[in-house]
Amino acid sequence: MPETPAVPAGKRPTLADVAARAGVSTALVSIVMRDAKGASAATRERVLQAAREIGYRPDARARLLRSQRSRLLGVQFGLQHPFHTDLVEGLYAAAEPAGYQIALSAVAAGRGEQRAVETLLADRCEALILLGPQAPAARLAEVAGQLPVVSVARRLRPAIPGLEVVRTADDEGARQAVDHLVALGHRDIVHIDGGRAPGAADRRRGYRTAMNRHGLAEHIRIIPGGLTEEDGADAARALSADRPHPTAVMAFNDRCATGVLDVFLRAGIAVPDDISVVGFDDSHLARLAHIDLTTVGQDIPRLAHLAVSRAVARLEGDQVLAGEDVITPRLVVRSTTAPPSL
């Protein structure tokens, strides 16, 4: 049974309540709460004790209101994307040591990006980190005019002033995937693309370039996909009707690849014996022991860390390297790729 707090019912305790109980000024309580210097060890203990007794908890909003800085980073993410949720995990981890808090705003059915961003702005975030934003460049430019914005995974050309980009070298990732498959002996390599999704254009280009360099121009084949399992499944169904099958598939991302895998298994097409499959992202999904997907690894913790660093640097007025942070991906070979059967 928790002891009844010694403050009027229904009201949460404030600095003043603590101050009264400890017999000091509110300013001093504030000092103690912030762990700032200016209080003796003895009073410090007395104040903390009083605070504990009445169950005091600082009001983040009042605090933010008064202090010029909110130390709040707004993050927009897609609720249903494992790649995004992995990133969010990394953002939490990176923001903490830098002394910043994360405010989440989800994009979901019935809640668009516009909406998500507006909430973050109203909440007084100092900077925005947008995960794979799909909003038109003009809209992003408008927001970037108001506060520092970091776009993760979505490249923006031409550059937008006030908006920084942290992304993986998608073309390079696609190249690595193709190189790997070619080294295994594949020639007939299909790319299931991501349509208009962030990064899709670069991955397409990387695939094309790599195929050309290997002299496989006439094997280039791009079929429309997307970023969900269903998109992958649809594409795989289209593929499995083909005779002969291609010997390898490079999917837009892990979710897409998972859809492909499943359809193939059901259609009796063995992976990797009959056909090899490569994903992209190295999200949670790919690492699961029973999926064990060969995939182009995006360095998620690094992306998260850089996004936070960029935002913080802008806020603290440090010199920021203009341009983008482009992270080199690293192919993670697991068990969905093998030499083609003869």
Next chain:
Amino acid sequence: MPETPAVPAGKRPTLADVAARAGVSTALVSIVMRDAKGASAATRERVLQAAREIGYRPDARARLLRSQRSRLLGVQFGLQHPFHTDLVEGLYAAAEPAGYQIALSAVAAGRGEQRAVETLLADRCEALILLGPQAPAARLAEVAGQLPVVSVARRLRPAIPGLEVVRTADDEGARQAVDHLVALGHRDIVHIDGGRAPGAADRRRGYRTAMNRHGLAEHIRIIPGGLTEEDGADAARALSADRPHPTAVMAFNDRCATGVLDVFLRAGIAVPDDISVVGFDDSHLARLAHIDLTTVGQDIPRLAHLAVSRAVARLEGDQVLAGEDVITPRLVVRSTTAPPSL
């Protein structure tokens, strides 16, 4: 190129700026912004015009600080659980029409429930909605003593004052799954359980009871699982070593079932021909065309709606029915179940 705002650089415009520009008092601007009555149509337009010109945006925190009510519902969810993200989507949809905002706080690696809840409290949420909380009952009781709390999917016995529960009838769901399998002709039905996860105990009990009622007591077999794909995969690997296999598996949830499916497919065990598999939740995952999992459907929008209603009712002082909201699940038959092969 957005026009340069007519306020000191670096500072976001405030009510006072708008007031100055429109030549009225801040109080009047406030009235206009809140769309409250007390302003003529003409001034209203003039004020809105001024606000637009300098790019004014209300400061949610200052607003919350002043008004007694924050109209903010704090939601704690697991970043990596599709069931949770589906629920969050539903919560957004339910909160909006009720005139409440959602503040998200994720549970992730390195960020426990305690932490998540503390942020929400500091943010001055009026009530908390916890998705599948795993915190000890004592801790929940402590929080529930401070503000209305709704636990979704986790049952709490004995009841905790101030804490309401919205959940699916897990035992009934398990019963439906068993009934369905028995009706198809199965007798050798295994349950891969959820350990200490919310709802696991009830599902276990429901399974046991149903098996007993069908006179299948000696076929009762519960093997340890969990709530992730890997847990399911582990359990499935253990199972597939068995000869003869059971003819049906009822998994703790969809993620777990997905893991099971995949291992079986790889081991050459055909689903549903050799073995039937049932999941639980009917989350995103199960509905994917290429997984197409027979599963016990939790009515996610309904759960979300009820959670919000309960919280709001408590806040607005409406009479709240004591006890729990228990939603009856509905089995969704898809393609992973069939009569056993002879």
Next chain:
DNA sequence: TCCAGGAGCTAGAACGTTCTAGATTCATCC
């Protein structure tokens, strides 16, 4: 003519913090 009543507007006090600018104490130093 006078006043009631309502519409339109404003001054100024909240809200719970942090911050600035002192005030007080007490030991230390020449």
Next chain:
DNA sequence: GGATGAATCTAGAACGTTCTAGCTCCTGGA
């Protein structure tokens, strides 16, 4: 013994809103 300075503490003004209580008109009825 007075000045110096550090350590500890406090009063009171911010921060950007909303809210309460009023003020000023204007209209219209007695």
